[in-house]
Amino acid sequence: HTKVGNATNANFPVDDRGAVYHLGVAKGELSPRILTVGDSERAAKLRNELLEDAEKPVSHRGFVIHNGKYKGVKVSIVSIGMGPSMMDFLVREGRYVVEGPMAIIRYGTCGSLKDVKVGSLAVASQAVLIRRNPDFWHQDKHSDCKNYDISLPVDGDKELVQTLTNEFRSTFTDRETVVGINATADSFYSSQGRIDPEFDDDNHNLINTLIEKFDNKVTTLEMETFQLYHLSKRSKQPIKAAAATIILANRLSNAFLDNETKSRLEIEGGRACLDALIKIDLNN
Ligand code: R1P
Structure with missing residues (x-):
């Protein structure tokens, strides 16, 4: 583990x-081209196979940064753990330590509504972004308060999204690559419409609301992409x-992908992400 010493400025330590x-790196210690994943084991496999x-x-505070080269171009593979706050740390602290334009691709797992x-x-x-609103459960809530x-919707970078889609479609000729709206939730459970009998979540209609609100264009549910696109x-x-x-889980049929296929897709998809990442022109 990397040691971070005494900080002085509370506004941006x-x-x-x-x-x-939190990331534990200084200026120049992170590449402008970043592939970020949730799982530190996925990041280590990608580093070992592809860098x-x-x-x-x-490694610091749950973040692991692997610097190296892909096809001769400097890249960083960064695992961040889970949730919008972890993505917030990566984009803000990453922005601080990198000079000039950046490109960031996230490669994760998700549930699908298609x-x-x-x-x-x-x-x-x-x-x-889907956020649970705790006021809904408060005794003093307003009558129009939503749960x-x-x-x-916020757009990804159109050019990078297209480049990434092309790389995925040429890599995975035997599988479908769907393009659509991601819904990023602040919980794996309640705000992704999972039913937990142990808690009062009032979320039975959430999946249907999401499908109807965006005319059946929401394809995926996970926990980080909105924060990356918005920031x-x-x-x-x-x-x-x-x-x-x-797509690890189908939220309509409740099917779940086996680990062996997932491992293979992590590497093949990681390669497609790195190919997109090094193709993109950072300066226009
Ligand atoms: C939940 O199991 C985690 O998996 C998904 C979700 O966004 C969440 O972080 O992404 P990763 O596979 O990248 O972690």
């Missing part, structure tokens, strides 16, 4: 070496962002 407080000249990983087989792939053209807030659009320096997922 960096230590005496200039390392950001050349891989450096010693930097009639597609598990083991299909998905690329997110847009993303929406779950669903945001308007990339709000960054003052350019960040091109795109996201792909392995």
Whole structure:
């Protein structure tokens, strides 16, 4: 594990070496081209199978950074764990330590709301955010208070989304790659419409609401893509962002993908992501 030293500025803490407080890297220690995944084991496999000249990983507060080269181009593979807050750390602290334009691709797993087989792939053209609203359960709530807030859609980077889709479709000729809206939720459970008899979640209609609200264009449910797309659009320096997922679960049929196929798709899809990442021109 990397050590981060004393920080001085509470507004944006960096230590005496200039390392950001959570990622644990300083300026120049992260590539402008980033492939991010949730699972640290997925990141390590991708590093071992696909990176050349891989450096010693930097590991701090649940983040693991693997720097190396892919087809001669410097890239970073970063595992972040789960949820919008972890993506927030990556994009903000990553932005601080990288000079100039960036490209970030997320490769994760997801559930699907479409009639597609598990083991299909998905690329997110847009993303929406689903947030549980705790006020709904408060005794003093307003009468118009909703249990779950669903945001308007935010676009990924059109060029990078298209490049990523092309790479996936040419890599996976025997499987479907669906393109559509990702719904990013602040819980794996309640705000993704999973029914948990142990809790009062009032979420029985959430999946249907999501399908109807966006005319059946929501393809995937997971926990990070919206934060990546939203922050990339709000960054003052350019960040091109795109996201792909392995459809691990079908939320309509309740089918779930086997681990062996998942492992294979992680590597093949990771390669497709890196190919898209190095093809993109950061400067226009
Ligand atoms: C939940 O099991 C996790 O898996 C998905 C979700 O977004 C969430 O982070 O993504 P990863 O496979 O990238 O972690």
